[in-house]
Amino acid sequence: MSQPFRLNKEGLINRNKKISFTFNGKKLFGYEGDTIASALIANGIHLVGRSFKYHRPRGFFGAGVEEPNAKLQVEFNGHSEPNVNATEMELVEGLSATSQNCWPSVNFDIGAINNFLKMFFPAGFYYKTFMWPKSFWYKIYEPFIRKAAGLGVASIEKDKERYEHKFEYCDLLVTGSGPSGLASAYAAAKNGAKVILAEDKPRFGGTLLTDDVSIDNLSGKDWAEKIITELKSMPNVTVKNRSQVFGYYDHNMLVMFERVSDHLEKKSKFTPRQRLWYIRAKETILSTGSIERPIVFGNNDTPGIFLSAAAKEYMKVYGVLVGKKPLIFTNNDSAYETALEFKKNNVEPIILDTREEHSSELIDEAKSKGIDIRFSHGVIVANGYKKVKSAKIGKLNKDKNSFEKIETVDCDCICVSGFWTPSVHLASQSGNKLKYEEKIDAFIPDKKKQHETSVGAANGSFTLEESLKHGFENGSNLSAKITETKTEISIPNVNEKKYGAHDKFWCMPLPKNENPKRFVDFQNDVSVSDIEIALREGYRSIEHVKRYTTLGMATDQGRTSNLNGLQLVSNIENKIVPEVGHTTFRPPFTPITIGTIVGREVGMEYMPTRKTPMHEWHEKNNAVFVDAGAWKRPRYYKEGNETLFEASKREAKNVRENVGICDVTTLGKIDIKGPDAAEFLNRVYTNAWMKLPIGKARYGLMLREDGIVMDDGTTTRISENHYHMTTTTAQAANVLSHLEYYLQIVWPELNVNVVSTTEQWAGAAIAGPKSRDMLSKLYPDLDVSNDALPFMGYKEVEFFGVPSRIFRISFSGELAYEINVKSDHGMFMWEKMMEVGKEFGNQPYGTEALSTLRIEMGHVAGPELDGRTIPSDVSLNGLVSKKKDFIGKNSLGREAFNVESRQKIVGLIPIDRKSSIPEGSHIVQDQNAKLPNPKLGHVSSSCWSVENNNPFSLAIMKDGKNMIGKKFFAVSPLKNKSIEVEVISSHYVDPEGKRVRS
Amino acid sequence: MLYIKCPYCGLRAQKEFSYGGDATVKRPNINEEVSSEDWDNFVYMRKSPRGKHVELWQHIAGCRQWIKVQRDTATHEIFQTAKVTEEIR
């Protein structure tokens, strides 16, 4: 179990804790603190995947978030996750990782034949190749693309993990714990500001962990540890590792993705896997650092080729060598630090520097250590298929477009450095227009757009001294403005090596007659020639080049490819880079799990559940519930093996013959008070309200300003200036907002107050011919006669000792009453009704029976008041006053509303008196007519009429009542039904409304 | 997510509010004659400006007051909020 590439002592891993895992079925081990990548490299494994388009062998390229290649399918803690970044995922015991995008195996991948057919896969190949013939699309092209282009496989199992959302507010959010981030957080914390410091990686310190520097005579790593320890001890500071701030949104809201427990072997049941933080920060420090830029050369995607800083990080953080015969290929000084680190670990590197011979502090040190440095040199092409074996290198001429000398050198890895690209994603997302900084050949943030301040490498400052200085200054100044406290902090002494200038050179030329692929974007397999083709074919805008070639469009968002792509376009087009511009940076910065976005809002917690006070009784009595908005309402009460149809028929029939009770708590209730309440109602409703006596209810209809019916319901005058309004369950919230709008904005002069009392009252409807008998038993002292309590009457009477309200109103068309008691007494009322009602044959009924009852009475509800109907469409024009003004009145005169043939409400019965008519059916003259068959209307509500024992429907139909007596077809393509129907009146039962008044 | 300053409750997340459209629209007076053109303008015609716009929001999960918000429709920047009885410059 030796690890051939693990150093003996270097690194920050815990060598006392071995962790076993498997890769493509092979059992391996690493140490606590390893990533999957560092553990695999320690074991000498570099081939981890196949590329997207050509299925070329791919290895690791980076050591963190910049990694374009090493995306694995990983199984751990009982779930399987695709596209996991091997350079970020920490090793946990029992983890099992497998390669993606290869079949049958990563070593032998049939798709690799694409590599040899690459002339068929140029830029835009999806658009070109799969265009013709059209008939090939479904059977051949699409399955091929799906199979060939697949990344990982999403699990179809239910995600058992817990995810959480958290809302947080702070004075200063610092994104990244490198030197500038630490300095900012520290200075702000000392000023007493509420600070959140977020670090993406498990370890704090950023480049301080890998750079050979000292601060106040401490190593970078030790200084970082000291600062973090102090920050953690301060009550005004929250320090978070494994936390990626991935999005910068409006009004300084940033969103952070915290990996809470993926790295833990054991966790409690309630520990979330991941957490999403919504952070509203007054000020934001963007200390996101920079990412090394590659240099493009032939076969630069071969496993064993790394960014030079990643190679250094593997040595210094993980104690792992990426190779034992390294070639360092650079256009700047920073790669020399990697070479020196190799040398320190007794590995002899060769440095190829594209610059002409010169000297700097680092070059001199490398020379003095006897490192082989070759100036004006570069890698032309890497040799080796599944791993680098050697490299063809060349001495560049003065113009750097051809070679003075070409030779082949053996190597087992190539560490490449093309200088540094500031990570400006968050700044750009905040709305900051970036500017091109020629000194570093990259974009940096420009003028502030929101409250973002970029510091350190993210702002293009690549020296430690400058980064710390900017960090302390900005952290201090920004926080002092908020806390009005300024604590002086002395800026520490820094010891670091001075870098010389970099070479403006990022793409190696090719010798004549050689044509290896030179990749710009690894994850999407975009090569230099693809970009050339796109430009040759006339694509000019960088956004178009991006979409045509797919450059920078993969999950890594072109972190290592964007600038090289821009540079190429600018070279070919003879433009400078800022003229070419850059593509848009979009959140998330790194892929996040769907589970995190969803959080706890799943299953039961998807939305709040509203239950009436009688809910438990319904549950105990076999109610089958239906969702009405957030409410749960009994749809029917199941007896034995009854179906919905049978049960609702039984319940509805019992109301028509005896008496039934229905839980109507969910109806919207609004208390309206004030001296102008009557005037207000008179404006809100279409009918007259000025003369409603105290103790009387009235049915009312309200419109929107465009004349469309908004809602209906009864309103009762409780006392002189006090009204009780009811709304439909669905419109309760909208009606309240509507009333508040008119009272606050349009007619503030009206002295009226409105408040929702829906939750304060429990309601039960008692309906049926025996309801009066039952009521007299419920209220033994009350005169329940038709004279004493007439239709639309109202009484306040005690119900077995508790206060109650009796409204004589009816939704079913039967003699009916509605009783309200305080919610706390709801269950008491219901149980009492069940007990007292026994002798009258009382049964509870649900919403299905309720619908049946109202439909056969021709009483309109939601399906008819569908946002398209005006009062006359639904036979409610009798409620529209001609004498007074009201909301929406002026719209009723519109021409289209007054066309005689306008669609209006009618009733329908099937000719055979048996076939139920599906809701939503279209009404047509000829069921066999050619499509599009002219539609005369639609079926809005259907029921089985218990009164007439046959199906009955309401429909909204052209010419309305003029069609009565005629025959049509109701066709439902969805149900594959066509039923011959006859048009009748919409009032199928008791059209004169005698029962409710009886 | 926007951060809206309710004149009654202070800065609150957008989640607590619901949008209510153009705040500059004035309803014709009740009980007064109105031409059908004026009425149609009131019911249907809305400008959709790019840039500064005064709009109505209701603090539905808070004080339930309707408020005025002057917002840039392109950048979402909020310049000013006010009670509906107050003017926005």
Ligand SMILES: [Zn+2]
């Ligand atoms: Zn408020």
